Amino acid sequence: MQKKMKVEIWSDVVCPFCYIGKRRFEKALANFSQKNQIEVIYRSFQLNPDIQTDTNKSVEQYLAESKGVTLSKATEMTQYVTDQAALEGLDFQMQNAVVANTFRSHRILQLALTQGKQQAMKERLLEAYFIEGKNIDDMGILSNLSSEVGLTNVEEITKTDTFSDEVKRDILASKQMGIQGVPFFVFNRKYGISGAQETKVFAEAINQSFLEWKEESLQSQEGI
Known part of the structure; x- marks a missing residue:
C-alpha cells in the first residue's frame, strides 16, 4: 500500500468552528492535485470533558x-457562528442544539477510524448536532447514525469501554503538543494551524507540507 502524508485534525463534535473549519479545509484539499496521497484523521478533543448532558437546557x-x-450576549455568539457557517453552506440550527457530553461520540469516531468510515461518521455527527438538533450522547441515536454510515460492532461502545483509551490518548497528545483550542490541524506532524482559517491558508499549508513530505520520502527511498 502506498504511503500517504497524514493530516491530523483535533476537533470536538459540538465545536461550531470545527465544522466551519472542516468545510474550508475540505475545499482546499479538493483542489489539491495530489489529494489521493493525503490521509485525513480526526483526533479526539473535548472542549468541556466535565459537561453533563442536559436536554432541557439550551x-x-x-x-x-x-x-x-x-443570555442576550450568548445569543449573539450563536448567531455569529450561524452566520459564519452559512457562508460555507451550512444551515446551523443552534436553537435546537442539545447540550451534550461528547465522549461517546469520540469513541464512535475511533471505531469508525478502524473501519475506514471516519470521514463519513464525523460529517454525520456534526450534521446531527448542528443541523438536526440530535442528542449526540444518546446511544440509541448514536447507533442509528452509525448504521446510516455503515459501521458495525457499535454495541461494543454500549456494553464495554472499548475505544475509551484511544480517545484519552488523543486528548493527552493534544496536551503534549500544547493544543489549547480546536480545530487544530497538524500536517505531517510538523506544521500546525489553529482555528477555522480561510481556505487559502489551508491550501498553502497542504501544498508546502506535501512538497516537503514528498522530498523526505524520495530521500528515504534513495537512502540519503
Whole structure:
C-alpha cells in the first residue's frame, strides 16, 4: 500500500468552528492535485470533558452560565457562528442544539477510524448536532447514525469501554503538543494551524507540507 502524508485534525463534535473549519479545509484539499496521497484523521478533543448532558437546557443558557455572560450576549455568539457557517453552506440550527457530553461520540469516531468510515461518521455527527438538533450522547441515536454510515460492532461502545483509551490518548497528545483550542490541524506532524482559517491558508499549508513530505520520502527511498 502506498504511503500517504497524514493530516491530523483535533476537533470536538459540538465545536461550531470545527465544522466551519472542516468545510474550508475540505475545499482546499479538493483542489489539491495530489489529494489521493493525503490521509485525513480526526483526533479526539473535548472542549468541556466535565459537561453533563442536559436536554432541557439550551446552548444559549449553557454558554451564558459557562462563560459568565448574559443570555442576550450568548445569543449573539450563536448567531455569529450561524452566520459564519452559512457562508460555507451550512444551515446551523443552534436553537435546537442539545447540550451534550461528547465522549461517546469520540469513541464512535475511533471505531469508525478502524473501519475506514471516519470521514463519513464525523460529517454525520456534526450534521446531527448542528443541523438536526440530535442528542449526540444518546446511544440509541448514536447507533442509528452509525448504521446510516455503515459501521458495525457499535454495541461494543454500549456494553464495554472499548475505544475509551484511544480517545484519552488523543486528548493527552493534544496536551503534549500544547493544543489549547480546536480545530487544530497538524500536517505531517510538523506544521500546525489553529482555528477555522480561510481556505487559502489551508491550501498553502497542504501544498508546502506535501512538497516537503514528498522530498523526505524520495530521500528515504534513495537512502540519503
